[in-house]
Amino acid sequence: xxxxxxxxxxxxxxxxxxxxxxxxxxxxxxxxxxxxxxxxxxxxxxxxxxxxxxxxxxxxxxxxxxxxxxxxxxxxxxxxxxxxxxxxxxxxxxxxxxxxxxxxxxxxxxxxx
Amino acid sequence: xxxxxxxxxxxxxxxxxxxxxxxxxxxxxxxxxxxxxxxxxxxxxxxxxxxxxxxxxxxxxxxxxxxxxxxxxxxxxxxxxxxxxxxxxxxxxxxxxxxxxxxxxxxxxxxxxxx
Numbered sequence: 027x028x029x030x031x032x033x034x035x036x037x038x039x040x041x042x043x044x045x046x047x048x049x050x051x052x053x054x055x056x057x058x059x060x061x062x063x064x065x066x067x068x069x070x071x072x073x074x075x076x077x078x079x080x081x082x083x084x085x086x087x088x089x090x091x092x093x094x095x096x097x098x099x100x101x102x103x104x105x106x107x108x109x110x111x112x113x114x115x116x117x118x119x120x121x122x123x124x125x126x127x128x129x130x131x132x133x134x135x136x137x138x139x
Numbered sequence: 140x141x142x143x144x145x146x147x148x149x150x151x152x153x154x155x156x157x158x159x160x161x162x163x164x165x166x167x168x169x170x171x172x173x174x175x176x177x178x179x180x181x182x183x184x185x186x187x188x189x190x191x192x193x194x195x196x197x198x199x200x201x202x203x204x205x206x207x208x209x210x211x212x213x214x215x216x217x218x219x220x221x222x223x224x225x226x227x228x229x230x231x232x233x234x235x236x237x238x239x240x241x242x243x244x245x246x247x248x249x250x251x252x253x254x
Binding site for chain 2: 075127128130132
């Protein structure tokens with residue numbers, strides 16, 4: 027069964043610190059891997075999209091990495107801000123199923139001052 | 140402004156009372172879909188539509204219906220809601236279901252409670 031697993035489930039960090047969120051997937055073959063940010067009570071918003079041939083993609087203070095061989099991705103947040111408090115969702119697009127999106131359960135990040 | 144809108148944002152209803160959640164996008168996207176989000180679970184797809192009059196089941200379609208009569212609208216219908224359909228629902232759209240790197244845009248969500 028195609029799955030996307032994220033760790034940790036939740037994380038608390040101090041403002042200004044860096045953090046890294048992990049995503050492991052078994053979806054195969056896959057087209058691309060996406061990271062979304064979901065603020066409480068809002069819809070997810072796309073941060074990055076990486077194809078299988080890319081191993082890193084940045085969006086401001088967010089940097090995603092991808093290792094297609096080990097089927098792992100990470101999202102690194104630099105110099106965290108209070109507004110980074112949100113759920114971060116890893117999503118893998120399954121090529122075999124017409125690019126269906128398979129969602130991880132998310133990592134809840136809380137940045138405190 | 141490019142956006143996906145949903146209505147209502149919050150709804151409390153009783154078992155068996157038919158309801159419709161509307162979804163509309165202004166980006167001329169072909170592909171639209173509905174998801175539900177429950178605590179501890181990833182978003183799960185209910186139904187999707189590749190274009191007007193083309194719809195198909197997602198992972199959890201039981202108890203739901205959809206229609207796609209116009210490109211911009213994709214309503215979700217619960218003919219006889221039950222308490223296990225209490226959830227947070229998201230509508231989403233992207234330009235096409237075929238290109239693998241299309242950005243998918245989500246609506247703001249509809250929080251449904253079925254008593």
